[in-house]
Amino acid sequence: MGLGIIVRLRAGRYDAARDDPMAPEWPPHPARLFCALVASMWDEADREALRWLESAGPPQVWATPEIATSRSRSYVVVNVTGKKGSPAWPGRSNGLRQRASALPSCDTFAVVWDADPDDATMGRLVRLASRVPYVGRSTSLAEVTVTSDPLPDRPEWVRYVPVPLDTPRSVPLRVPFSGYLSELEAAYEEGVPSWQVRTRVIAYAPLSTEESAPTDSDALPGPYEQLLIWGVRPPTVPIPGAELLTITSSLRRAVLSRVADPVPPQVSGHGADGLPHVAYLPLVDVGHPHADGHLLGVGIAVPRQMSSVDCRALLRGLLGPDAEGPLEVVRLPQGREVRLDYPAMRRRGLMPERWCGRPGAQTWVTATPMMLDRYPKRRLDVTEIIAESLRTAGYPRPDKVEPLAGPAISGGIHRPRRGTVPTWARKPLVHCRVSFPQPVRGPVIAGVLRYLGCGLFVPEA
Incomplete structure (x- = not known):
């Protein structure tokens, strides 16, 4: 049956960036959703459910390929202290903050694993998801649900699946891996943000251009x-x-x-x-x-x-x-x-x-x-x-x-x-x-x- 985590973006926007702060992240990275679940973890039972999820293998991402992009640039007071400052913020200066957001044509996406959790793990994942307030930045409010039922094949969605690294038009996505939870917890104890934690990166491409692409031996090649x-x-x-x-x-x-x-x-x-x-x-x-x-x-x-x-x-x-x-x-x-x-x-x-x-x-x-x-x-x-x-x-x-x-x-x-x-x-x-x-x-x-x-x-x- 598999496991699906469905994310509905409450405001219709996905606030998350790639390495380039002016380039929005899309399709959403499974590792980012995993981090949102980790942030809602309460006890050891939650931790065991997340350990199962990180070991379930790379998932598929079902999302629309059509997005618009919103970008903003502003100056904000930074936490870094220095010799320079202002009368209002002694010892602190301002810095340029650049952010990009994706505005998908469909406000819902899903991350789907080909793995079946037991009833206890499923129950914990459902409760973890219900406590997630946002995915990405805190401005990216979300409603997250977990299901083991087959997901409807929405016409707006494209299925992004893992492919070899040299596949044309593939995109790199960060995914959870066995041991990722422990590394996130260690980083939290040391005050290191989650985006600096080592992650596994694999290539994804739309399923429609891979093995499910229709073939027609009668089609004539053009020039x-x-x-x-x-x-x-x-x-x-x-x-x-x-x-x-x-x-x-x-x-x-x-x-x-x-x-x-x-x-x-x-x-x-x-x-x-x-x-x-x-x-x-x-x-x-x-x-x-x-x-x-x-x-x-x-x-x-x-x-x-x-x-x-x-x-x-x-x-x-x-x-x-x-x-x-x-x-x-x-x-x-x-x-x-x-x-x-x-x-x-x-x-x-x-x-x-x-x-x-x-x-x-x-x-x-x-x-x-x-x-x-x-x-x-x-x-x-x-x-x-x-x-x-x-x-x-x-x-x-x-x-x-x-x-x-x-x-x-x-x-x-x-x-x-x-x-x-x-x-x-x-x-x-x-x-x-x-x-x-x-x-x-x-x-x-x-x-x-x-x-x-x-x-x-x-x-x-």
Whole structure:
């Protein structure tokens, strides 16, 4: 049956930070919940229940991947004494306090162990949880409950599970381990805060991208092997999706400046001899009732036919020599800049599955307008041009093409801002819906400006 500890954030916020005080902790670390239970411990029976829990193995974390971030900076009187001070606080000075909070789209998460406690241990854990006032900082009020019943699979939740350390898009989480309680008690006796106590750190990743990910042997691979995603770093003024060509052109320049010479032809787009180029994509807010098309992040699509040497050169430029210095700033015209986070925060619009249709999708619609390769003529209508553009871009020829007067998806971009379209690209812009004979893996891009994100498709639900 297993054991589940459910945490409801009373104020809808989770006040806890990682090593960087301005980066909120999410998903919640199981070790932090364990510390909250330790703080409510009363007697030896409670201690025995916690010893059982710390030895139960790494749990799963069920939580929403979609969060907003709140940050604050203030100066407070510190406890450290020194020669300097103020008339009000002799011998003490002030210090900068920076804090970050996560505002999840769902105020409830769960930590689930694949272990069954006996009745006495279960009863103690229930009482321990009932006495927990908060999880994280004291401002993060919480209601904590323990259950051995199967938890409902809420649609907002993603199951984060332990994975190997080198798993893509994994995040490190601190977990309790056998002996953790004793180390916490020793630290308390010495006046050492719990966050300074040694913990076990393991990698977690969403179950949907691991062994439970659906597979479809009939899905056809597109021309792109992988999609690397950066999120726009909050807080920032939302960038309208109509600025997509300004963003992607600036992103391309930023990438070229970081890739060592000689720049591979598929990265620069010069001399690629008919091979697909690296694509610089605007990931816009589309596909839900409140979507407004603003920029969530950017994606860089790496071609499947790119040599390993060129691919390594590209990745070194994007992520740094040791994958520790990723691209962080894209400079726009007029002195503006966009700051980026890699890896991107996990939210639907910044997940590869959103744009790649994993394991594949049969019907796709344009999120950004597609620029036709040719002008329509009496004997060459728009549907034929769209179908041929997709085939030229490296996808199977669709068996159904439906030109549209505007975006078929909420938040879709009608057209790039006037003045941002290159002078050499002045052909008609259209939106469309296409269906392939069998599922195709994305990202799907087509048209004259596809390598700059015009003609970016998204799977239709």
